[in-house]
Each structure stands twice: as C-alpha cells, then as structure tokens.
Amino acid sequence: MNAPENTQTLSFIPASEFKQRTTEAVADAHLRQSFRSAMDFLMAKRAAQFPDADALEAQRALAEHIRRYSLSRLPELLEKLERQLTANGIQVHWAENAEQANAIIVGIAQKHSAELMVKGKSMVSEETELNHAMEAAGIAALESDMGEYIVQLDGEKPSHIIMPAIHKTKQQIARLFAEKVPGASYTESVDELIGIGRAVLREKFMAAEIGLSGVNFAVAETGTLCLVENEGNGRMCTTVPDVHIAITGIEKVVEKLEHVPPLLNLLTRSATGQIITTYFNMISRPRQPGELDGPKEVHLVLLDNGRTQAYADEQMRATLQCIRCGACMNHCPVYTRIGGHAYGTTYPGPIGEIISPHMMGLAATHALPTASTLCGACGEVCPVKIPIPDLLIRLRAEATHDARPGHAPLVGQGAARSALMDFVWAGWAALYSRPALYRAFVWLATRFRFLTPPMQSGWTVSRTPLKPAPRTLREQLAGRHLKT
Amino acid sequence: MSARDSILRRLRAAPPGQLVLPPDVPAFYAAVREQAPATDRAARIELFCERMSFWRGEIVRVTPGNWAETLRVLCVTKGVNSLLYGPRGPHAATLEAAGIKGLKPYDRPVDEWKPELFRDTDAGFTSTRGGIAETGTLVVWPDDKEPRLMSLVPPIHFALLDANAICDTPFEAMSAQGWISDKPVAMPSNALFISGPSKTADIQITLAYGAHGPKELVILLLLGEGES
Amino acid sequence: MQRDMPTGPRPKDVYFFSTCLVDLFCPEAGLDAITLLEREGIAVHFPEDQTCCGQPAYTSGFGERARAVAQAQMQLFPNDWPIVVPSGSCAGMMRHHYPRLFADDPLLKARAEALAEQIFEFSEFLLDVLKVHWRDSGKPATVTLHTSCSARREMGTHLHVRALLAQLSGVNVVTQSHESECCGFGGTFSLKHPSISSAMSGDKVDALKETGAEAFISADCGCMLNLNHTLQKRGDSFQGKHLATFLRERLAAAGEKS
Incomplete structure (x- = not known):
C-alpha cells in the first residue's frame, strides 16, 4: 500500500463551485462588513502585543525551531507520548482517517452506554465530522464553546478556527436563541445571551457521560495534554463527565514541557492578542484514588487524516508546524473578503489552503491554493514561520503536474491539469525565452493595439482593458544613446 | 497492519530532512532575562496586580493574621451563602475557625452531589501554588484535598496567593514547580494556570464574563504582616 | 530582507531590467527611471534581449516554464554591475526566487545567487546606493x-x-x-x-x-x-x-x- 488510504472526502463543495461561493460571498455587503471589522479588531489586538519587532522575530525563530525539532523526531515522539500517557493511565488510540477516529469515539461512548457527549472546542472533531457519526449512533453531541454552540444551534459550521460565530451579529444570535432555546426570550444584551448559553450548557455538563476536547500541545516526556481556552467549557468537558476523550492531529506533540511556554505565548498573542488565556489546562492523569472529581477514564485519539502525506515531503512538512492560532486568516485579504464558509473546508484561510489538499485530496481542493495573491501577509504573521506563500505555489504545481521524480503522488495529484493550460504556459515560455520572437510579438502588439480585445477574461470584470502602449520602452530607447 | 503501525511506518518512510538540533529554551529565557531590567518582589507584585486586574481578577491584599476574617467579610458583602472548601486542605482549620457562614466541605466524590455543586454552591475557596506576574496568572494544582471543580463550578472563586510565590514568567513558574528541570518532578494529574474569571468574546467580539466558569475571581494576596 | 549595501565609490554603470509590464504597458515609467539614473551620472545599459523575469509561470506552479525564461535573462548580465529593476515584485522574483528555482542545479544555482546580489529595486538603488538627496521646489x-x-x-x-x-x-x-x-x-x-x-x-x-x-x-x-x-x-x-x-x-x- 503505497498511497495512504487516509483521505476523507467530507461534505465538500467541488472546486468548480468554489468560485460560485466566493462570488456570492463578496457580493454580501453585510458579511463583508462583519469580517472586515472583526479582522481589523483582531489585527490591531495582535499588533499591540508585539511592539518590539526584534523581540518578536526572536520568539518566532524559537517557536519555529521547537516545531521543526518536534516534527523531525515525530515518530519517536509519538511513541514516547504513547508510552508516557499509558503509564499515566491515559488510553491512546490511533486513527488513519476520520472514519476510524469516529468509530473509536463512538465505541468508547457505547461502552459507557452514553446518551450525551459535551464537546469543548476541537477543530479536529470538525475535521472528522464527529457530530454526525455520534448522532448516527444515537448519541447526542453538543458543542459547548459559545461560538460553536451558536453555529451548531443554527445548523452551521464554524467560519473561523478561533471565533466560530464571527460571521453572526448579536441580533441574529438573539433571534436564534429566542427561536431555538426553550424559555429564552429575545435579548440583544451580550451578557444576557451568554447567560442563556451558560444556563443551558451547565445542565448539559452535569448530565453528559462523555466530554470531548481537542489538544493544543501534547507533551511526550511527561504525558501531558495541554488545552488553551477562555470560557471554561474546556475544563468542564475534561473534568465533569466520567470519561474524557481528547482528539488531536499527530503533529501536535512536543518533546518536553519546556517547549510549551514559547508556543503558548505566541499562540494566544497571535490569535486574539491576549498575553495568555483565562485557562491553561495541563492534564496528565485521570482521577486518581482518593481524588473526588475528574474523569475516571481519559483517552487520546491520534489522527493522521492526510498529515503523513504532508510529512512525506520535506517542503510540505512545514504545513504541520501550525499551532492553529488563526493569525493567517485574520490577516488574509482574501479571507477578509469571503469569510470562512466560502472555503467549504474545516480550516479556512491560508492554513486551510495548504492543509486541506492533504486531508481531502487535490481533486476536491485544487482551487484553494489559487485563491491567494501571494501577498505574503500570512507568512509574515505566522508565529511558527510556515512559508505559506511558497507552499501555495508548490500545491499549484502539484495540482497541475505529475509527481516529481522520486516523489509519491499526492492524493489527487495533477487534478487541475489541463491541456489548454499546459499549452498556454509552453507558448508563454517559448515567447519569453526567445528574444527575437518576443520583440516581434511586442512590435505587433503595439502596432495593432487598436485590436486590443474589449473583454479580457476576469480582468475586465471591474477594470478597463489593458492596452499596449503605442511604442514599447525598448523601441523608445533605441533612439537614445543608451548602451545595450 | 494496525492504524498505529501504518502511521508510524509512513512517518519513518519519509526523508529525514535537515538535522534539527534540540532548541535550548532555558538559554533563550536566560538571555531574555539578562536583557530585561532586574525585577524585585515589589515590582513583581505590582505587575501581577496590574495584569490580574486587567483580566478582571479582584485583588484583596491580606496578611497571615487577617485573611480568613477578610474572606468572611467578603462572603457577607458578596452574598455568599455557601463556600466550598477542602476539609483536608492546608487552610481548613483557619477557615473553620473564621466563622464563615455556609462553609461547605468538598468531602465526597462529585458523582454523589453534582446537582448541588452546580446549582447550590455560591463560591469556592482554594489555595494556589504560585502566581505569574507577566501574565497575571495563578498557578493552581488541584489534588485529593482541593479537587478540580472547586475553582471552576461555583460562580465565585476565592484564591489565596502567597506574594512570595509570584514568579516573573510562565516558564519560571513551571521551573519553580520543578516541572521544568534536569530532573523534573512528575506532573500532577491536573495543573492549571488561571488568569481571571471565565470569559468569552464569541458574540460580536464583545467581552462577557462568566461564560461557563466563575464570574468572579477574587485573589487574597497574602503579604507580610504590616506590608499591606 | 536586510542586505549589505555595496560600499566604496558609486557605480558608474548599471543594467536596467525594465520588466515586461513596463516595456509593453508603462514605458514612460521605464524612461523616467532611466532619466533619473542618468541624471546621477550613471551609464545605463539596457540588455536588448531581456523579456520577463518569469514570475507569472513561477507563481502559477509552472516552475519549469519559469526556469526557461529566467535562464534566458540570467545570460544577459556579463558584468557585475548592479541590475536596477523598477518593480518590487520582479526584483523580489530575481533576488529571492531565482536561487530557489535552480536549487537542484549547482551551477545555475550559483549563477542565480550571484545575480541575486546584483538586483536592486529602483528606489532602493537611489536611496541606499546612490544616496540621493534631492531638492524639490515643485508646486505643493x-x-x-x-x-x-x-x-x-x-x-x-x-x-x-x-x-x-x-x-x-x-x-x-x-x-x-x-x-x-x-x-x-x-x-x-x-x-x-x-x-x-x-x-x-x-x-x-x-x-x-x-x-x-x-x-x-x-x-x-x-x-x-x-x-x-x-x-x-x-x-x-x-x-x-x-x-x-x-x-x-x-x-x-x-x-x-x-
């Protein structure tokens, strides 16, 4: 088995529909305004955290070093993590794809005859669409992060990895609560809306047999699962129910606890401009004899789902350095225009454009890496220095070419290949690498500029046509004394 | 082949890439520390209070002689009718002697009294293992004597913090606990950094407190006699 | 991004790489840039065989096509004079991406790295190399x-x-x-x-x-x-x-x- 059978096709809009979705999204003035103001807010908050550019650079260099080091020893660290967690009494499970991960979690829940699972924020469980699998097994899965709770209540998915309900106004949430939460009356007070969520969810924390969470960092040497959050729902999910199941991608492991503070510091400051979150929760063991609370069982599900494909290539491995802060989307001019839903992926924005092809295959996702001007804002703010623009270019190449010699093909390798584009670029290269041909071309273009087509594909949607100058620079220079 | 073996096999089949040497995090922080102005206890306390207040943590300066009485008065002013405490915890005797109304021991597994804990417990009192000035953070280490939910479920969390145990940074706090060291001590079952009451900005990025956990965090900052 | 600027006397000669957009669509920008350089007493050389830096193909994922075009440009600068480029984007391509484009060919990579050091964006060249101090008495x-x-x-x-x-x-x-x-x-x-x-x-x-x-x-x-x-x-x-x-x-x- 050469090509890993670990690519899950989620309920994804085909690439051909991506343009349709983005066209609709940019036409939604309300959505545009919501994202613009929210992203401006988050960018300003982040900027205020990093007044000293040199200090930030030193911290980013260290964080990148930690992530690259961890990845360089990934298989060994995963085994070490497994050994240490097991010694601590935490059960470790491995899943190659979403289906396996969901089956493991459903299995644990069924063993405990669970009826309700409360969920802390976990993008990996969004990635596996765990809620559907739980519901199919007759077990309710309830999101408890306020933003996730809101989008779940409205039958939606998160539009941002840190701020799931950022696309909604408080009026929309007020209507949603009044409609869907029994006993809730319409209020636009944010405090009251949060109070409604709090009251509903506290009852559920009490009732649930299973609590699910993600993991921000898994420390191999100590067997510790670290969670970062502000609300306390993560602590509820990992402490109140009898069983805590954590799910994470295999890339989240670090070797030592000392590797965590530099990453934590950049994570929260890059994400929401906070120097730290309300809770930093380090879980190393289930409830011990004599302890009066805490889960009696703790499980960790380690998910691949395409990550080993990214890992297999030295350049694309950098994708796995990500600590999921969301700064790349906050600073992305494309994300700001179209919002998170238009991508149709679990992870939107620049990081989504480079990780989704590994999770879902290039056939479904090849349009995503093209949805960037390569402006570099994402790479500039990335706290672990993922060269996102370079990876976008790489994926554009993989989507339009056969695998490089000596490299295994990616899932969906060459999916965007077209004879026309091959021809266009071959012609372009022939023209621009042959000076005489190029000179003849520009000579003709200037002489026949009156023939410039009035419609020039996407360019003239909002622009007047590009028209060659009456004479090229080189022709005008020919009359001067310039040396050549 | 199991999922585990397939994943590990694929990872091991990947080209090793450039050799990456282990990062020296302690050296990094030592260098940062050298460049920063030296801090003293008073500056640490001041910064801690400033940052913790920013998170909306309420700071009450107390002494070994008056903290329990201060807590009793706070309970009265805040209308606390039940205060959860650890009857085998380090401060049990002082609390029990303070005449606090509605003192409630956490003395049985949570499974036996979840509804009461959630619906009918106004406040919880815990000790702390230290504080962090840079981030305005408490280091809390729940155990069999002071269980995990005491600092989470009741709407008010009172925490006693020894001002001498405030470190400068999270890294130093982890080192002070012995978790980061050449011979690290084992991590506790659960350890927490707590910076303010529970909060969320998930609705239109408007900050709201008491999302799921405590709505109020009150720090009883223990200073020397005559210092406060 | 930080680079060491050449020290010593001002260069007497520079190459001008106009970029394909300037050549065909904005020639006046190229003429004006050359005029300003000449005004500083610099001999401006315009290699006639220049076309495009290759960026369009490179960023579209057609690196092999970009290479063909880039390689043609790399032959046009026999002397080690600065190459002035009136565009941050094309200068960035030649300075930062050429060495990557030829990463698998030691000879071409060495050539690309040497060329990269010669590349100056127009404003960078004026300010950091020529150290111009201009007096403006135009209308407000x-x-x-x-x-x-x-x-x-x-x-x-x-x-x-x-x-x-x-x-x-x-x-x-x-x-x-x-x-x-x-x-x-x-x-x-x-x-x-x-x-x-x-x-x-x-x-x-x-x-x-x-x-x-x-x-x-x-x-x-x-x-x-x-x-x-x-x-x-x-x-x-x-x-x-x-x-x-x-x-x-x-x-x-x-x-x-x-």
Whole structure:
C-alpha cells in the first residue's frame, strides 16, 4: 500500500463551485462588513502585543525551531507520548482517517452506554465530522464553546478556527436563541445571551457521560495534554463527565514541557492578542484514588487524516508546524473578503489552503491554493514561520503536474491539469525565452493595439482593458544613446 | 497492519530532512532575562496586580493574621451563602475557625452531589501554588484535598496567593514547580494556570464574563504582616 | 530582507531590467527611471534581449516554464554591475526566487545567487546606493502611497519609497487606511478569481481616494495598472503614477537639469 488510504472526502463543495461561493460571498455587503471589522479588531489586538519587532522575530525563530525539532523526531515522539500517557493511565488510540477516529469515539461512548457527549472546542472533531457519526449512533453531541454552540444551534459550521460565530451579529444570535432555546426570550444584551448559553450548557455538563476536547500541545516526556481556552467549557468537558476523550492531529506533540511556554505565548498573542488565556489546562492523569472529581477514564485519539502525506515531503512538512492560532486568516485579504464558509473546508484561510489538499485530496481542493495573491501577509504573521506563500505555489504545481521524480503522488495529484493550460504556459515560455520572437510579438502588439480585445477574461470584470502602449520602452530607447 | 503501525511506518518512510538540533529554551529565557531590567518582589507584585486586574481578577491584599476574617467579610458583602472548601486542605482549620457562614466541605466524590455543586454552591475557596506576574496568572494544582471543580463550578472563586510565590514568567513558574528541570518532578494529574474569571468574546467580539466558569475571581494576596 | 549595501565609490554603470509590464504597458515609467539614473551620472545599459523575469509561470506552479525564461535573462548580465529593476515584485522574483528555482542545479544555482546580489529595486538603488538627496521646489502637492506586497514583504523597499518622497519638501504624503493590504492584483489571481480580486481592488481604490490625495504613487506597475484600470472603469479621473515618473516630474519642475 503505497498511497495512504487516509483521505476523507467530507461534505465538500467541488472546486468548480468554489468560485460560485466566493462570488456570492463578496457580493454580501453585510458579511463583508462583519469580517472586515472583526479582522481589523483582531489585527490591531495582535499588533499591540508585539511592539518590539526584534523581540518578536526572536520568539518566532524559537517557536519555529521547537516545531521543526518536534516534527523531525515525530515518530519517536509519538511513541514516547504513547508510552508516557499509558503509564499515566491515559488510553491512546490511533486513527488513519476520520472514519476510524469516529468509530473509536463512538465505541468508547457505547461502552459507557452514553446518551450525551459535551464537546469543548476541537477543530479536529470538525475535521472528522464527529457530530454526525455520534448522532448516527444515537448519541447526542453538543458543542459547548459559545461560538460553536451558536453555529451548531443554527445548523452551521464554524467560519473561523478561533471565533466560530464571527460571521453572526448579536441580533441574529438573539433571534436564534429566542427561536431555538426553550424559555429564552429575545435579548440583544451580550451578557444576557451568554447567560442563556451558560444556563443551558451547565445542565448539559452535569448530565453528559462523555466530554470531548481537542489538544493544543501534547507533551511526550511527561504525558501531558495541554488545552488553551477562555470560557471554561474546556475544563468542564475534561473534568465533569466520567470519561474524557481528547482528539488531536499527530503533529501536535512536543518533546518536553519546556517547549510549551514559547508556543503558548505566541499562540494566544497571535490569535486574539491576549498575553495568555483565562485557562491553561495541563492534564496528565485521570482521577486518581482518593481524588473526588475528574474523569475516571481519559483517552487520546491520534489522527493522521492526510498529515503523513504532508510529512512525506520535506517542503510540505512545514504545513504541520501550525499551532492553529488563526493569525493567517485574520490577516488574509482574501479571507477578509469571503469569510470562512466560502472555503467549504474545516480550516479556512491560508492554513486551510495548504492543509486541506492533504486531508481531502487535490481533486476536491485544487482551487484553494489559487485563491491567494501571494501577498505574503500570512507568512509574515505566522508565529511558527510556515512559508505559506511558497507552499501555495508548490500545491499549484502539484495540482497541475505529475509527481516529481522520486516523489509519491499526492492524493489527487495533477487534478487541475489541463491541456489548454499546459499549452498556454509552453507558448508563454517559448515567447519569453526567445528574444527575437518576443520583440516581434511586442512590435505587433503595439502596432495593432487598436485590436486590443474589449473583454479580457476576469480582468475586465471591474477594470478597463489593458492596452499596449503605442511604442514599447525598448523601441523608445533605441533612439537614445543608451548602451545595450 | 494496525492504524498505529501504518502511521508510524509512513512517518519513518519519509526523508529525514535537515538535522534539527534540540532548541535550548532555558538559554533563550536566560538571555531574555539578562536583557530585561532586574525585577524585585515589589515590582513583581505590582505587575501581577496590574495584569490580574486587567483580566478582571479582584485583588484583596491580606496578611497571615487577617485573611480568613477578610474572606468572611467578603462572603457577607458578596452574598455568599455557601463556600466550598477542602476539609483536608492546608487552610481548613483557619477557615473553620473564621466563622464563615455556609462553609461547605468538598468531602465526597462529585458523582454523589453534582446537582448541588452546580446549582447550590455560591463560591469556592482554594489555595494556589504560585502566581505569574507577566501574565497575571495563578498557578493552581488541584489534588485529593482541593479537587478540580472547586475553582471552576461555583460562580465565585476565592484564591489565596502567597506574594512570595509570584514568579516573573510562565516558564519560571513551571521551573519553580520543578516541572521544568534536569530532573523534573512528575506532573500532577491536573495543573492549571488561571488568569481571571471565565470569559468569552464569541458574540460580536464583545467581552462577557462568566461564560461557563466563575464570574468572579477574587485573589487574597497574602503579604507580610504590616506590608499591606 | 536586510542586505549589505555595496560600499566604496558609486557605480558608474548599471543594467536596467525594465520588466515586461513596463516595456509593453508603462514605458514612460521605464524612461523616467532611466532619466533619473542618468541624471546621477550613471551609464545605463539596457540588455536588448531581456523579456520577463518569469514570475507569472513561477507563481502559477509552472516552475519549469519559469526556469526557461529566467535562464534566458540570467545570460544577459556579463558584468557585475548592479541590475536596477523598477518593480518590487520582479526584483523580489530575481533576488529571492531565482536561487530557489535552480536549487537542484549547482551551477545555475550559483549563477542565480550571484545575480541575486546584483538586483536592486529602483528606489532602493537611489536611496541606499546612490544616496540621493534631492531638492524639490515643485508646486505643493498631496499624494498617497500604495506599497506593493513584494516591496513590503520581500524587498523591504516600501520604506525606501517613503523616504524618497519625504525628501520632496513640496509633497505632503498622506497614509491610506489598510496600507499594508494587497491591492488584489496577484498576477493570474486577477484572472482566476475576478470577484475576489475586484472586491480587493475596489476597497483599495476607495481607501486611496479617501485620503483626499491628488494622486497615488506606486513603485510597481502591476499594482498601478490594476488600480488605474479599476478607477477608469468607474469613470474616475483619480489615477496613480509610477514613483519614477513622479520623481522626474518633481525634479523637472524644480528647474533642474533633466
């Protein structure tokens, strides 16, 4: 088995529909305004955290070093993590794809005859669409992060990895609560809306047999699962129910606890401009004899789902350095225009454009890496220095070419290949690498500029046509004394 | 082949890439520390209070002689009718002697009294293992004597913090606990950094407190006699 | 982005790599840049066989096609004179991406690395190498600056453009909101995702216009064409000028030799 059978096709809009979705999204003035103001807010908050550019650079260099080091020893660290967690009494499970991960979690829940699972924020469980699998097994899965709770209540998915309900106004949430939460009356007070969520969810924390969470960092040497959050729902999910199941991608492991503070510091400051979150929760063991609370069982599900494909290539491995802060989307001019839903992926924005092809295959996702001007804002703010623009270019190449010699093909390798584009670029290269041909071309273009087509594909949607100058620079220079 | 073996096999089949040497995090922080102005206890306390207040943590300066009485008065002013405490915890005797109304021991597994804990417990009192000035953070280490939910479920969390145990940074706090060291001590079952009451900005990025956990965090900052 | 600037006497000769956009669509920007260089006593050499840096194919994922074009350019500069490029984007391609493009061929990689050291973005060359100090006595004018993403994030030359404009005493430079944000051009991006590109370009021209400036200045013809043609489609007379053109006009207005 050469090509890993670990690519899950989620309920994804085909690439051909991506343009349709983005066209609709940019036409939604309300959505545009919501994202613009929210992203401006988050960018300003982040900027205020990093007044000293040199200090930030030193911290980013260290964080990148930690992530690259961890990845360089990934298989060994995963085994070490497994050994240490097991010694601590935490059960470790491995899943190659979403289906396996969901089956493991459903299995644990069924063993405990669970009826309700409360969920802390976990993008990996969004990635596996765990809620559907739980519901199919007759077990309710309830999101408890306020933003996730809101989008779940409205039958939606998160539009941002840190701020799931950022696309909604408080009026929309007020209507949603009044409609869907029994006993809730319409209020636009944010405090009251949060109070409604709090009251509903506290009852559920009490009732649930299973609590699910993600993991921000898994420390191999100590067997510790670290969670970062502000609300306390993560602590509820990992402490109140009898069983805590954590799910994470295999890339989240670090070797030592000392590797965590530099990453934590950049994570929260890059994400929401906070120097730290309300809770930093380090879980190393289930409830011990004599302890009066805490889960009696703790499980960790380690998910691949395409990550080993990214890992297999030295350049694309950098994708796995990500600590999921969301700064790349906050600073992305494309994300700001179209919002998170238009991508149709679990992870939107620049990081989504480079990780989704590994999770879902290039056939479904090849349009995503093209949805960037390569402006570099994402790479500039990335706290672990993922060269996102370079990876976008790489994926554009993989989507339009056969695998490089000596490299295994990616899932969906060459999916965007077209004879026309091959021809266009071959012609372009022939023209621009042959000076005489190029000179003849520009000579003709200037002489026949009156023939410039009035419609020039996407360019003239909002622009007047590009028209060659009456004479090229080189022709005008020919009359001067310039040396050549 | 199991999922585990397939994943590990694929990872091991990947080209090793450039050799990456282990990062020296302690050296990094030592260098940062050298460049920063030296801090003293008073500056640490001041910064801690400033940052913790920013998170909306309420700071009450107390002494070994008056903290329990201060807590009793706070309970009265805040209308606390039940205060959860650890009857085998380090401060049990002082609390029990303070005449606090509605003192409630956490003395049985949570499974036996979840509804009461959630619906009918106004406040919880815990000790702390230290504080962090840079981030305005408490280091809390729940155990069999002071269980995990005491600092989470009741709407008010009172925490006693020894001002001498405030470190400068999270890294130093982890080192002070012995978790980061050449011979690290084992991590506790659960350890927490707590910076303010529970909060969320998930609705239109408007900050709201008491999302799921405590709505109020009150720090009883223990200073020397005559210092406060 | 930081680079060591050549020390010692000013260079007497430079190559000028005009870029394909300047050659065909904005020749006046190229002429003005050359005029300014000559004004400083520099002999400007224009290798006649130059075409394009290869960036369009490179960023589209057709690296092998970009290589063919890049390789043709790399043969055009036999001397170690500076190569002045009136575009942050094309300069960034030649300075930072050529070495990567030829990473698997030691000889070409060495050539690309040597060439990269010769590459100077126009404003960088004026400020850091020629160390120009120009006196401006043109009419008072208010302009705003559009910085290209490559200039800002690959070359660091958005600072140079600002510094050059600051030398012009009669020019008031006002800052647009979201200055660091992309104009939405992105080369083939504008063709592949016209609706997103148009939204970005529309927002950018709004921000530029909101400054109340008479014109905007850009050191990149890609951005400038994108924004000018967007404005033209709106029937708006507000337009951008290439930095070289603006500088040349200011110095000519001051009555100095041109």
